[in-house]
Amino acid sequence: MGVHSVNWEPFLTCAVTGAGDTLSKHPDLPVTPEQIATAAIEAAEAGAAIVHIHVREPATGKGCREVAYYREVVERIRDSGVEVLINLTTGMGGDVVVGDRGGEDTPAPGSDFVGAMERLVHVEQLRPDLCSLDCGSLNFDDDRLVYVMPPAYLRPSAARIRELGVKPEMEVFDLGHVAFASRLVAEGLVEPPALFQLCLGISYGAPSTPAAMVAMRDHLPEGAVWSAFGLGRMEMPMVAQAMLLGGNLRVGLEDNLWLRRGVLASNADLVRRAKAIVEDLGGRLASPKEAADRLGLPPA
Template sequence: MISEVFITCAITGSGSAPKSPHVPVTPEQIASSAIDATRAGAAVVHIHVRDLATRRGSRDPALYREVVRRIRQSDVRPVINLTTGMGGDLVLGGVGTPLPPDPRKTDMVGALERLVHVEELRPEICTLDCGTMNFATPDDLIMVNTAGVLRAMAARVRELGVRPELEVFDTGGLVLVHELIKEGLIQDAPLIQLCMGIPYGAPDDPTTLMAIVHRLPPHAIYSAFSIGRMQLPYVALAPLVGANVRVGLEDNLYLSRGRLATNAELVQRAVEILERIGIRVMSPDETRDKLGFKAHS
């Protein structure tokens, strides 16, 4: 058990058009929601952006630029964490004719192109999704992250001076994490996010979580979350297994049964849960000091 944690708020995600009016879409909405979440107690804001026409996930650097500018010009200073997950979406042509891939739904680009916004904006953290995985979507989406692509991205992120957060969706992802560390591509204490409960990834039961925790690299700094209705129970569970906390509308839309949430409300509820069980919530600057994040202007 740890006695203090930082909270990450995952603001909007990259999935299909939002099913809640509270999920932010425009850069102004995303930045405003991130600012409100920080005021509610989040130390880290995890940012995706969305296409203004389709409302689906996007990797347009101009959208990231506007979101980050608004956050940095606000009166709060959250640790900014930008995704690099976009550009690895593969949807095959069908079960009978898988090739060529569906050009309307596939978005595959090279390793360095997935980092264009990170290179320009220099956030303190960017994510690296460790491993390829099937997603339970109607179009049979495959999230593609080959070992070679991840190595190239990790090397470039290291050159940029940005701290990678390694997203682990199952035990196989930890194999790659250990290899990246052994090869010197991850040089600081590894920062790891355990992503639980995602269909075709690791289930969110405590036994599976503990199996993954026991395989973490020494000195890892890690968070753990679950999607859906288990998000808030995981707020209480995470510190018990040595993990920090993540909430947000990327992973869960509800504050309670039938009650749609905002990002700020989810963070506020997380703060309440943690304080009631004696866990102190760290501020953004305390998180920077403790973890040694590099801030870029």
């Protein structure tokens, strides 16, 4: 891969709410479309160039795939006039909970598993600047939850996203995911510059360590743009690590709920903390326009 240098002007993504069972841990977690949009706008005003959006069922707080909620969030952000790139998740619809008796009781209650194209309905209708593309399957907890995204789903998903004119943010959770995402680029299903998000700290994916981030970065194809994040208490250490290794950054309540021990964060708080780290290291956060230019996108 050659010599890498510090990325003195990284762009930052804020992952606003996610889909995990975190509402019980954070009473101010954004749940309704209005709350999610407001949090995204605040994150952008604090310095985020990109906002990564999941939606939740307002009555329960659980993650969902309801297109109407995505539409309201996107319209509220766009109508606000704030300059920010919008990145919609396509990860919902891949969860399989495995039962005790295999095929007899799988998928078990709690599963949400649909086909590749159904995971893209909101992207087709709303045409965001970017959308995530989880580039492989993974044991997602220490019990029964498996995230399923096989190559037979990934190739048509990537092709459809390309047809829609949306930039895929390829989320990779281990080196096997990096390998397949790189193949999507080589096969012409993802146009350069390819964007990789190195996801560190999921129980059975790559850990939140400098060594893991270096290994994943060093397996990326030539010319790739990359970003990285760590979960929980490793969120801010991985901000510094990603910048120093030449990458871009991600923070947000999807990944970490805490500003410091005993103090719950807002998305804007986490963006400001990451911005301070970047500036203390002698850099600055890139603007949405600069991020768009690097990714080959129209300005926000």
